[in-house]
Amino acid sequence: MESEHHLHRIEVMRQQVCDLLASAPADALNWRPEVPAGSDPFNSLAALAAHIAGTEHYWICEVIDKQPSVRNREAEFAASVNDSLPLLSDLEKTGRETRKIISALSDSDLNSTVEVDGETPTLRWILMQIASHTAIHYGQMQITYQLWNNGKMFKDVRWKSMLPGKTTA
Numbered sequence: 494m495e496s497e498h499h500l501h502r503i504e505v506m507r508q509q510v511c512d513l514l515a516s517a518p519a520d521a522l523n524w525r526p527e528v529p530a531g532s533d534p535f536n537s538l539a540a541l542a543a544h545i546a547g548t549e550h551y552w553i554c555e556v557i558d559k560q561p562s563v564r565n566r567e568a569e570f571a572a573s574v575n576d577s578l579p580l581l582s583d584l585e586k587t588g589r590e591t592r593k594i595i596s597a598l599s600d601s602d603l604n605s606t607v608e609v610d611g612e613t614p615t616l617r618w619i620l621m622q623i624a625s626h627t628a629i630h631y632g633q634m635q636i637t638y639q640l641w642n643n644g645k646m647f648k649d650v651r652w653k654s655m656l657p658g659k660t661t662a
Contacts, residue, residue: 496595496596496602498657499621500591500592503620506624509631510542510545510584510634512648513631513634513635514581517638522537522576522577522580523538523573524537524641535637537637538634538637538638539573540569540572541630541637542572542584543580543583544570544630545584545626547565548623550564551564552619552623553587553595556607598616602616603617604617607619
């Protein structure tokens with residue numbers, strides 16, 4: 494089923510975020526690169542992870558499943574943690590919600606639309622958007638980690654590990 498393929502892609506991207514968070518030392522999680530005076534601040538690993546979880550929850554639970562709105566986008570970018578456990582817990586909870594909701598979708602459901610801020614995206618578009626949104630911010634997390642770690646990368650994830658039935662480990 495097509496929805497299973499979208500779910501797999503979302504889960505692979507979320508797992509890559511979790512792998513980075515689980516491996517990052519506590520002092521790396523809230524670190525932000527310095528910016529020139531007057532520039533917008535960069536986001537920390539914690540802020541990006543909170544934003545990824547918040548965005549996925551918003552689109553899947555609040556938009557697709559029509560659950561009450563609980564999102565606080567500004568708080569996502571202000572996230573600060575002592576260790577990765579709260580972030581990993583939020584991402585895992587979001588993953589459980591996502592699996593439950595997407596698993597109930599049929600391929601024909603993916604053609605249906607929802608009203609969001611005066612627009613009517615299809616559920617298919619939403620699922621693709623979640624995966625690409627997470628991928629963009631995961632890339633930012635990799636760069637932030639690399640800057641914090643004196644140029645050393647977290648790890649190189651190959652495209653083959655993202656195929657259905659594969660893991661990122």
